[in-house]
Amino acid sequence: MKYQFTAVIEPGEKYLIGSCPEVPEANGQGLTREECLKDLEASIQSVLEFKRDEGLAHIPPQAEKTTLTSE
Numbered sequence: 166m167k168y169q170f171t172a173v174i175e176p177g178e179k180y181l182i183g184s185c186p187e188v189p190e191a192n193g194q195g196l197t198r199e200e201c202l203k204d205l206e207a208s209i210q211s212v213l214e215f216k217r218d219e220g221l222a223h224i225p226p227q228a229e230k231t232t233l234t235s236e
Contacts, residue, residue, distance in 0.1 A: 188212050
């Protein structure tokens with residue numbers, strides 16, 4: 166699946182700080198723009214994996230599960 170997210174990059178005291186309005190729990194940092202974006206991308210991926218695992222853990226055993234793909 167491919168999704169697009171908004172990356173907001175702001176200067177910090179020492180590092181560039183990255184955030185994502187669509188995934189507010191995700192943040193990144195880096196000395197360069199590229200480092201900051203790579204760190205933010207990894208953070209977004211980590212948050213989404215955690216939320217997916219957390220959500221799947223609460224599905225009742227009798228419920229039907231199927232996969233939905235969206236681009």
